[in-house]
Amino acid sequence: MKGVLLVNLGSPDSTNPKDVKKYLDEFLMDPRVIDVPFWLRSFIVRGIILNTRPKKSAEAYQKIWWDEGSPLIVISERLQKKIQEKTTVPVALAMRYGSMTLKKGLQELVDQGVDEILTIPLYPQFAMATTETIDVKVEELKNEFFPHLEITSLPAFYNKPEYIEVLSKSISEKLENVDYEHLIFSYHGVPERHIYKRDITKNHCKIDGSCCITPSPAHEFCYRHQCLKTTALVAEKLNLKPGTYSNAFQSRLGFDPWLKPPTDRTIERLALEGTKKMAIVTPAFVSDCLETLEEIAMEGQEIFHEAGGKDFTVVPCLNDRDDWSEVLTSWIDQWRIADVKTAIA
Numbered sequence: 124m125k126g127v128l129l130v131n132l133g134s135p136d137s138t139n140p141k142d143v144k145k146y147l148d149e150f151l152m153d154p155r156v157i158d159v160p161f162w163l164r165s166f167i168v169r170g171i172i173l174n175t176r177p178k179k180s181a182e183a184y185q186k187i188w189w190d191e192g193s194p195l196i197v198i199s200e201r202l203q204k205k206i207q208e209k210t211t212v213p214v215a216l217a218m219r220y221g222s223m224t225l226k227k228g229l230q231e232l233v234d235q236g237v238d239e240i241l242t243i244p245l246y247p248q249f250a251m252a253t254t255e256t257i258d259v260k261v262e263e264l265k266n267e268f269f270p271h272l273e274i275t276s277l278p279a280f281y282n283k284p285e286y287i288e289v290l291s292k293s294i295s296e297k298l299e300n301v302d303y304e305h306l307i308f309s310y311h312g313v314p315e316r317h318i319y320k321r322d323i324t325k326n327h328c329k330i331d332g333s334c335c336i337t338p339s340p341a342h343e344f345c346y347r348h349q350c351l352k353t354t355a356l357v358a359e360k361l362n363l364k365p366g367t368y369s370n371a372f373q374s375r376l377g378f379d380p381w382l383k384p385p386t387d388r389t390i391e392r393l394a395l396e397g398t399k400k401m402a403i404v405t406p407a408f409v410s411d412c413l414e415t416l417e418e419i420a421m422e423g424q425e426i427f428h429e430a431g432g433k434d435f436t437v438v439p440c441l442n443d444r445d446d447w448s449e450v451l452t453s454w455i456d457q458w459r460i461a462d463v464k465t466a467i468a
């Protein structure tokens with residue numbers, strides 16, 4: 124029998140700094156997130172970051188936490204329920220980090236008699252730190268605990284017309300009656316090194332003005348290309364005028380070079396250059412979370428106001444929108460009757 128496992132990033136169990144520390148330890152010790160040798164990662168994460176960040180992050184989580192729990196998890200649960208109401212195959216939910224483990228999610232499906240699973244990493248764009256780490260962990264769990272399972276993973280869907288359609292609709296609905304001068308597409312950043320590491324051609328990615336718009340097999344695993352392409356497809360669909368929108372990358376951690384330009388500096392620059400009304404959308408996140416609710420909607424807005432900006436409009440993530448749950452259900456239903464790669468190609 125077939126079944127589906129939706130997978131998102133995860134959150135701490137609570138906003139208590141102890142729980143945040145435990146969560147950050149698991150997250151940042153993942154070699155696909157901080158991709159340096161174990162001894163160095165251990166020194167950076169356990170020797171430096173975990174001494175100061177958990178308290179600061181816990182305060183940030185406290186600002187956005189809901190009565191029901193972490194917004195990212197609550198929203199993912201709502202999405203899962205909506206999809207389950209629409210399809211006949213069992214649909215479970217798991218997180219890459221934290222208590223809602225991938226192992227529990229796989230077991231939940233196995234307990235219902237499932238032996239063929241489609242995992243859906245809830246990330247539109249491929250990254251080592253998101254899609255890849257989920258796929259690798261699922262493979263490890265299969266080998267160790269569930270050797271009988273047949274598992275397929277849904278590839279990044281940044282350029283699928285159905286996804287672009289709902290993302291564009293979510294933007295146009297929010298901005299329908301909003302007068303804005305500039306729209307920022309803010310994606311979670313990654314270190315530039317991650318882009319070079321996943322260049323399967325070994326020489327395409329330059330992180331310059333042209334590599335990501337020059338066709339190449341490297342783009343299958345190029346996070347930067349996939350972000351820029353998401354924006355380009357939405358801009359085309361919404362007929363956005365050149366100069367009225369731009370890309371930026373948020374949430375930088377550490378001192379290595381990350382993808383540019385940084386969102387906070389871009390917001391500040393726009394305001395300093397005289398932009399009074401701006402809007403921002405965060406297409407790397409399908410659910411609102413700490414990075415959208417605190418870093419963008421709170422901190423980003425503050426930066427804009429302090430630099431002289433006035434109206435700051437945030438487009439919500441797709442969350443549990445009906446049309447988004449319908450798109451995911453349609454991909455699931457296509458997989459039910461065919462191979463997923465051919466079904467959504």
Ligand SMILES: C=CC1=C(C)c2cc3[nH]c(cc4nc(cc5[nH]c(cc1n2)c(C)c5CCC(=O)O)C(CCC(=O)O)=C4C)c(C)c3C=C
Nearest residue numbers: 132133134156180195250252253311313376407412413414
């Ligand atoms: C959308 C895709 C994401 C990528 C790519 C990504 C990469 C990445 N993240 C960190 C460090 C942190 N990220 C944190 C929170 C966080 N990150 C994502 C998504 C991506 N991360 C989400 C959805 C969230 C929010 C989780 C929630 O509970 O709401 C955090 C924790 C918060 C904080 O202390 O700021 C850290 C740390 C790195 C190093 C990285 C590198 C590739």
Ligand SMILES: [Fe+2]
Nearest residue numbers: 252311374414
């Ligand atoms: Fe992150």
Ligand SMILES: [Fe+2]
Nearest residue numbers: 328330334335
């Ligand atoms: Fe590129």
